[in-house]
Amino acid sequence: MTAADTSKTRSDDPHPLRAAAAAVRLNAHAPYSNFKVGAAIRARSGTVYVGCNVENVAYPEGTCAEAGAIAAMVAAGETELVEAYVIADCPSPVPPCGGCRQKLKEFGTTEVPVTLATTDGVEQATSIGDLLPGAFDAGHMDRS
Numbered sequence: 001m002t003a004a005d006t007s008k009t010r011s012d013d014p015h016p017l018r019a020a021a022a023a024v025r026l027n028a029h030a031p032y033s034n035f036k037v038g039a040a041i042r043a044r045s046g047t048v049y050v051g052c053n054v055e056n057v058a059y060p061e062g063t064c065a066e067a068g069a070i071a072a073m074v075a076a077g078e079t080e081l082v083e084a085y086v087i088a089d090c091p092s093p094v095p096p097c098g099g100c101r102q103k104l105k106e107f108g109t110t111e112v113p114v115t116l117a118t119t120d121g122v123e124q125a126t127s128i129g130d131l132l133p134g135a136f137d138a139g140h141m142d143r144s
């Protein structure tokens with residue numbers, strides 16, 4: 001690890017969302033990128049919702065793992081997430097794409113912890129605020 005990687009850890013004590021995110025990742029439909037991603041989010045009620053990336057032969061129609069988990073939460077009637085975990089088989093913990101950062105921000109405060117992980121067990125702790133500094137929100141449309 002480099003000096004910049006000091007927040008990345010390897011722990012014997014599994015994160016409570018890790019198993020759910022790792023399990024749903026196996027269901028990803030990723031025949032074009034061959035890059036499977038799993039996401040698990042805990043809503044305010046305590047319920048955990050999961051999602052995986054679902055690609056499409058018309059490439060822009062694919063959806064990310066985070067988007068799937070958020071859609072499942074909203075479909076179940078919840079709109080507040082308090083924790084998130086994202087996992088993929090990559091050399092360093094998978095960073096959510098820009099669109100997913102904005103999607104997470106829609107349903108979580110800047111303080112919400114987000115754990116980025118590799119299937120090898122490396123984890124990086126961050127937060128929605130750190131992932132999306134200067135986020136656009138409804139206040140930016142207020143002209144009164």
Ligand code: THU
Pocket residue numbers: 030033035037052053054055062063064065066095096097100
């Ligand atoms: N992907 C996600 O599911 N989440 C992310 O945050 C990063 C990227 C997916 C989208 C696509 O199916 C594949 O990874 C390669 O970009």
